[in-house]
Amino acid sequence: MSLKSPAVFLPLILIATPASAKVDPVVIAQPQQLQSVCWFEGREYSQGARIEMVGKMVLCGPKDPFMPDGPLVWLSLDEQGDPIYPEPPRPDNKITINKG
Incomplete structure (x- = not known):
């Protein structure tokens, strides 16, 4: 006598749209690469x-001048029209506040 596993039947539900229903296509545009x-x-x-x-005139440029493909920020310009980059964080992790 061999034991057989019981068969499991799942109901199949089909959902159909009427032939007269119009479905607008959804278009998702994805850039080829992320651009800052x-x-x-x-x-x-x-x-x-x-x-x-x-x-004041400002320039859209890289936050870090050594990472030209990094995030972009608005940079102030000096008298010659060159961007003024923010100072890098201090290595001692101290914050300096100017009361000027």
């Missing part, structure tokens, strides 16, 4: 863009 941008007033700007912000 700067934002101002709801608009995005690419690296190198110069705009006037609060009466």
Whole structure:
């Protein structure tokens, strides 16, 4: 006498859309690569863009000058039009506050 496992039957439910129903396709656009941008007033700007912000010219450029493909930030410009990069964090992890 051999033991057979009991058969399990699952109901199959088919859901069909009526032939008259119209289904709008969903298009998902995905960029080929992630690209960092700067934002101002709801608009995005690419690296190198110069705009006037609060009466000063600023440049959309890399946060770290040694990582040109890193995140972009708005950088102030000096008198010659060159970007002024923020100072790197202090290695002693101390915060200095200027009361000027």
